Amino acid sequence: MSNGTSELYFTFRPENAALKAKIEELSGENIDLCFQCGACSSSCPLTSEMDLLPSTVIRYAQLGMEEVLGSKTPWICITCFNCEIRCPRGIDIANVMEAIREMVLRTKYDKFTLDELTPEELRELPQIALISNQRKLTA
Amino acid sequence: MSEDLRIGVWVCECGGNISDVVEVPSVADQLEPEVAYVHRERYLCSSPSVEAIKAAVEEHKLDRVVLACCTPNMHTETFRSNLEQAGINSALLEIVNVREQCSWVHKEDHEGATLKTLDLIRGAIARIKESSPLESKVMEVSPEVLVIGAGVAGITTSLRLAEFGMKVHLVEKRPSIGGHMIQYPKVFPTLDCSQCILTPKMASINQSRNIDLLTYAEIKEVSGVPGDFDVKVWLKPRGVDVEACIGCGDCTRVCPISVPSEFNEGLSPRKAAYIPFPQAVPSVATIDMDHCIKCNSCVNACPPKCINLDDPGKEVELNVGAIVLATGFELYDIGSLAQYGYGKYQNVVTSLEMERILDVNGPTGSMIINPKTGETAKSVSFVLCAGSRDTEVGKAHCSRVCCLYALKQAQLIRDRGIDVWIHYIDIRAPGRRYEEFYAATQDKGVMFVKGKVTEIVPEGDRVLVRGEDMMINRMVENPADLVVLCPPIVTTEETLKLAEMLRVPVDEDQFVLERHPKLDPLATKRDGVFAAGAVIGPKDIQSTTAEAEGAAMKVVNFLSGERMIEPNKAYLAHSDLCDGCGECVDVCPENAIRLVGGKPVINEIMCSGCGACIPACPQNALDQQGLTDAQLKAQIRGLLESSTAEVKILAFVERAVAYTAVDLAGLARLSYPSSIRIIPLPSLARLKLEHLLHAFAYGADGIMLLEAPEHEGPYGSAHVVSEERADDYKWELEDYDVDSVRLWFSRVYVPDWRKLELVFNTFHNMIEDEGPVEDEVREVLKEKLG
Incomplete structure (x- = not known):
């Protein structure tokens, strides 16, 4: 960051765009459609075990933030599809979780x-x- | 003279609804010696009964009629029209409410209800003796209309009125009509071409025989009254004979002077001799006299020789019946908020500038280029609520359309493969097809960040947009080649000037105040002046058009057919007493009073009949038709003086809102003491201290003032005054040894009708505890009142 404020500010860079595109490609979902209503998080039976709420995972994915790959949440997800049934914008959130797991596993990381x-x-x-x-x- | 009057009284039994509680025969017997004719009727409102009333009026040669029956909200019109046929003027008919406000609410108190019925009828008889016939007047109106502002609102209203056959004078300050809408390339949510849908309407304005188009003009003066306004219009010197100009543009080509183009928001130059844009209506040139150097090149080049650089301008006088304000909006001066960097960084533009950038005929030919630097933009950030929804700086209101036009511009930019970010607080898309438009914008990959932008700072050739992403609780800082600010939509300077000229109030947000924000949104507070579009608050083109059509209807309504002036006006009853102090002028909520030669002249059209001016007169020189002091005092005295009730409470009730609530309490059969006797008034602002003293002198033990909420009901503006006066009266009563607790003031909301039971009971108990007003006090009062 040119003015040395990278710690404080998040800036969307080409690598973020690439990560976001990868998640979209693997999941087949248009995550830009999310308007952060929170229905997925409040439908999820396992949020007590998660570090990021499902809606936050989607926001991180929209912004292509690398932190999303280190989150526990995709691993806690049991693919019950509650979120996907309730998403008003028709995003299959479980698919996005799967895509994130896939990306982590592709680094030869076994959970x-x-x-x-x-x-x-x-x-x-x-x-x-x-x-x-x-x-x-x-x- | 009142002894010769022949008054007929009818008491309705309402099929038992009244007579099961009130001893109707006893009431009739007691009234028998007091009037010319008394009759009981099972159902007074039935057709045979109404016919019988007419027959009796004729047979007994009656000249005044009192009907004791249900609430006047039920059958007044039927009784009035039938009695008119029998030769009884409406002002000589009194309806006494003995059902909703007597039998239904005093079911357990037959004796009290009977006494009260008798008192109420005696009050009406006393009052009607003081009544005289009144006639409505037909008002003379000019059939012509002035429409100010020729954007989409003014254009639509003018076309509708012209189609209806009315003569319209359409006045526009700019050289061409079209307003802001003609500056937009596409409009949401359909993304259709704005100019394609507006240009045909503009052409129709030019072609309509009923429309007199006055462009490059301003309103200088408005005088006269609703229905008959005299308007002076100043045609600014434009140096071109509008009738002769053929719009060839030869003057423009030879003009050596360049100045920023208003149409292009200053992003490209125009000449001093110019046609603002190709589709301009009228399609004629204008010479910008502020910048013209009088080189005469245009004069020499002009084929029809229609240019006169010494044009002094011209004043035109119009006479119109109604005025429509359609003066639109402007953007808030966003340069005044330094954090957004407008005017400081060349990468920062306003949303209106972006509209022009996106237009194929705009300064960049619709290329997403920063017109200030010539650089192609690869990323564009929108800043919503730049200065809006902020009570500290900028404007407190939401401008309603920014979310949608930002979505529109974002889509148009994103379609070229450019990165687009929208920083928002809330995306507000409440309109048909708007939410879908929002989703479509997201679908195109436009990025949204929730959080107000705090500042814009430079970084090399670009700027950084800083704010929070509230979804991830992180500060974000995104570089942008172009930042589009969406500033508040505000009222224009010209509108404020016009509002003052037309005596039309504006609200805190400076937009023109509606007569009623919900039920009469296109009328202003002044009769004959209507409004449409953004002049009454920011709005989209759909709503503006709908309002413009509605405003045309309001005008037609106002000017067509017979405009009747109701005979309920205040008037100067004692010109000799008036010393021209002007108190009445200051208090009138309708601005209907002017001093002419030191005496008030009350405009009959503007006067609403609220009566607020009458108590304000220190000389007692004013009175009101149909509600004279003599009538009011006679009613008060008649109602109280011969009453044998133990506790007597007089309740003055505002006629429209509070009275309806009292009726509802009756309909629900709530129960309150029969001591409460009601006199309805248009507004309690009509009451003088003298009226209250009169009541206490002739038997009242307590007085209730039940007023409508401020600004509600037909005399809403007067209700503000009445509370202030009630406070004063309380303390003034003490001077006459009447305890201030004997005067009660409440505002009554219609939905609060259930609470009336408690209010009436509480006050009754208070007064009962207090005991009757001492006889000596009453005697002193009577003496003082004469």
Whole structure:
């Protein structure tokens, strides 16, 4: 930043535009349509576990802010589609969450490894949960 | 003379609604010796009864009629028109409300209700003895109309009126009509071509035989009265004979002087001899005398030889019946707010300048180029509410159209692949197809940032737009090649001058005040002066057009058919007493009074009949037709003097709003003491202290003043005065040994009618505790009153 105020101010730069375009491409959603009504956040059953509200994730995505890739929120999302059913602008927010997970996973980052589970956990967890977690959370 | 009067009294039983509570036969028997004729009727409003009244009037040679029945809000018109047929003037008919305000509210108190009925009728009889016949007058009006301002509002109103067959004088300050709308390339939300839809209308103005178009002109003086205004119009010296000019433009080509073009918001030059834009109406040249150097090049070049550089200007006199204000708006001087950098940084333009940039015939030929630097813009930022919605600097109001025109401009710019940012506080898109337009703008990839822009600072050839992104709680700072400011839409200097000239008040926001903001939005506070478009507040073209059509209808309504002047006006009853102090002039809420030769002249058309001037006169020189002091005093005395009720409370009730609330209390069968006796008045501003003293002298123990809310009802402006007066009267009563608690003032809102039960009961109890006014006090009062 030319005047040294980059800490204080966010400025939309070409890299932000690129990140935003990538999220739109992977999700197939036009996130510009979001007008920040908050319906997705208030429909989400898991916001208590999230660091960013779903509506904030969308705003970060609109602005192409890299912070969105480090957020817990896309991983907490269980793809229940409540947000998507209630979005008045017809954005499939779960698709955007998936796109963000996809982008993180493409950096060879695994959110879930079987090795970390104890034998007890492996015995007790339902098969279906293990499989879907592997599908969703590993590269 | 009153002894010879033949008064007929009818008491309606209302099929038991009245007679189940009020002893109607007893009332009739007691009145029998006092008047020429008394009759009881089961249903007074039925057709046979109405016919019977007419027959009785004839048979008994009655000359005045008192009807005791339901509220006058029900059947007054029926009774009036039928009695007119029987030769009884409307002013010689009194209707006494003994249902809503007597039998229905005193169900448990037959004796009290009967007494009250008798008192109310006796009050009406006493009053009607003082009444004389009154006639409405037909007002002479000029069938011509003056429309000021020839933007889309003035054009639309003029065309409608011309189609209707009225003669219209359309006055425009600029050389061409078209207003701001002709400056816009596209209009929201349809993105259709503004000039394509307005130009045909402009041409129609030129072609209409009924429209006298006066451009490059201003209103110098307005005198006269509604229906008959005399107007002086100043045609500014334009150096060109409008009739002879053929609009060839030869003068423009040879003119050596260049000045900034108003049409292009100063972004490109025009000549001193110029036609402001190609579609101008009238399509004639104007010589800008402020800049002309009188080189005579144009005079020599002009083929029809119609240029006269010594044109002195000309004054035209018009006589019109009505005036329509359609003077539109201007943008707030945004250069005065330094944080936005307008005038300081060349990258900052106003929204009107951006309109011109986007026009194919504009200064950049619709290329998104900064006209001040010639640089192509790659990113454009909009600053909404630049100086709006701010009670500290700029303007407090929302300009209503900025969101939409910013969306429009953003779409047009975004379509060229340019980055567009819109900084907003709220996006307000409340109109048909507007929300969809907002969504369409987002769909095109225009970026929105919620948060008011705090400042614009330079960075190299660009500027940085700073503000908060409230959605992420971060400050943002985006570079822009062009910043478009959307400043407040404000009233024009000319409008303020005209408002003063026309004696039309403006509101706090300086836009012209409507007669009623909801129910009469196109009329101003002055009769015969109407308004349409942005002169009564910022608005879009749709609403402006709708208002303009409506204003035309208002004018037609005002000038067509017979304009009747109701006979309820204030008048100078005792010219000899008047010392020309002018108190009445100052207090009149309608500005209807002028001093001529040291005496007030009350304009009958402007006088609303509120009566506010009458108590203001220190000499008691004024009175009111149909509501004279003599009538009022007779009614007060007649109502109280012979009454045998224990507690007597007189309630003066504003006739339109408060009276309706009291009726509603009756309709709901609420219950309050029969001590409350009501006299309706147009506004309580009509009451003099003398009236109150009169009431206390002849038996009142307490007086209630139930006034409508300020500015509500037909005499709304007068209701302000009445509260101030009531405060004074309270203390003045003490001088006559009447305790100030005996006077009660409340404002009554229609929806508050349920509370009236409590109000009446509370005051009754207060007065009962207080006891009756002592006889000595009454005697002293009677003596003083003569």
